[in-house]
Amino acid sequence: MFYTxxxxxxxxxxxxxxxEKGIKYEERHLFKAPPTVEELLEIIKMTNNGLDEILSTRSQKxxxxxxxxxxxTVTQLLSMIHEEPRLLKRPILTDGEKLIVGYNKSMMEQLLA
Structure with a gap:
């Protein structure tokens, strides 16, 4: 899944x-089809640093x-992010087990391994 x-x-x-690598992916426009609260919870479960890893605290929004x-509460926070996906760092790329936030070529190479 590629949130973009x-x-x-x-x-x-x-x-x-x-x-370039021929990797098939499902693309989701973050603002037109934001992750659901349930999807956000699954994304957070894949992080190493919790919300700090996906939340864009330096953004104007x-x-x-x-x-x-x-x-x-976690529920309030997830609802807020779902309602305002501009709060998320981007892109978010996941295979359902691993998560990559931002453009990180070395981590993407590891995803192929």
């Missing part, structure tokens, strides 16, 4: 790499929230 946004440079580089995420 077309104008994102890292997303375009990742997509080009996947095509996150700064506009003016919310202390430490005070939110």
């Amino acid at each position: 946004y077309p104008s994102c440079t890292s997303c375009r580089k990742t997509k080009a790499w996947l095509k 996150f700064k506009e929230l003016d919310v202390d995420i430490e005070e939110l």
Whole structure:
């Protein structure tokens, strides 16, 4: 599964790499078809650093929230991310077991191994 946004440079580089390697993938536009709360939970389970790994805390959208995420329940936080997928780092690439956030060529090479 490849969660992407077309104008994102890292997303375009990742997509080009996947095509170059002949890897089949299902592409999901992060803003038109955001991950469900259940999918977000599965994504978080694959992370090494939990939400820090997928949450774009430096994004303008996150700064506009003016919310202390430490005070939110997991359910509230996942619902918020589902409603506002711009809070996610991108791209997000997963085979259902491993997760890659951002353009990371060495991790993508490992995914093939």
